Amino acid sequence: MKSVLAIVAGFVVWTAIYLGSNQGIVAAFADRFAEDGSTRDPAALLLVLLASVVASFVAGWVNAALAPSSRLQHGLVLGAVNLLVGIAVQSAYWTTIPLWFHVVFLALLVPVIVFGSWVRARRGA
Numbered sequence: 001m002k003s004v005l006a007i008v009a010g011f012v013v014w015t016a017i018y019l020g021s022n023q024g025i026v027a028a029f030a031d032r033f034a035e036d037g038s039t040r041d042p043a044a045l046l047l048v049l050l051a052s053v054v055a056s057f058v059a060g061w062v063n064a065a066l067a068p069s070s071r072l073q074h075g076l077v078l079g080a081v082n083l084l085v086g087i088a089v090q091s092a093y094w095t096t097i098p099l100w101f102h103v104v105f106l107a108l109l110v111p112v113i114v115f116g117s118w119v120r121a122r123r124g125a
Contacts, residue, residue, distance in 0.1 A: 002068040010063030010078040010113070011085075014055045021051030038096035045101045052105055053112050056082070060116025067117075075117025079110035 025047050026033050032041040039045060063078045064071035086109055090102045 006066035010059040013062045014059035017055035056112035057116040060113035061120045064117035064120035071121035075114040079113040
């Protein structure tokens with residue numbers, strides 16, 4: 001049960017940080033986003049990617065902090081869950097956002113989450 005809670009907590013943390021950051025980015029740079037929230041502006045997309053990297057690292061760290069054991073394995077599971085959800089969400093925006101964004105966004109999810117888990121695991125109990 002603790003393992004499931006660690007995964008769920010990591011997912012909730014990632015979602016809260018990412019969605020909150022996105023809202024802030026869209027509000028701060030409203031002129032660069034369409035009404036549906038899409039953009040092709042490279043600077044805005046890089047900020048969104050940075051938000052994803054921060055969210056992924058923190059989610060991996062929280063996941064590993066709550067994991068009862070095998071912290072890196074928990075990070076891999078959380079990364080896989082986020083990747084599957086990410087693929088579903090990115091596919092909804094496939095034609096409204098440049099391909100490079102989708103590729104980079106999805107490619108960074110698992111390694112950054114696992115890195116966050118690794119950093120927490122190295123810190124010890």
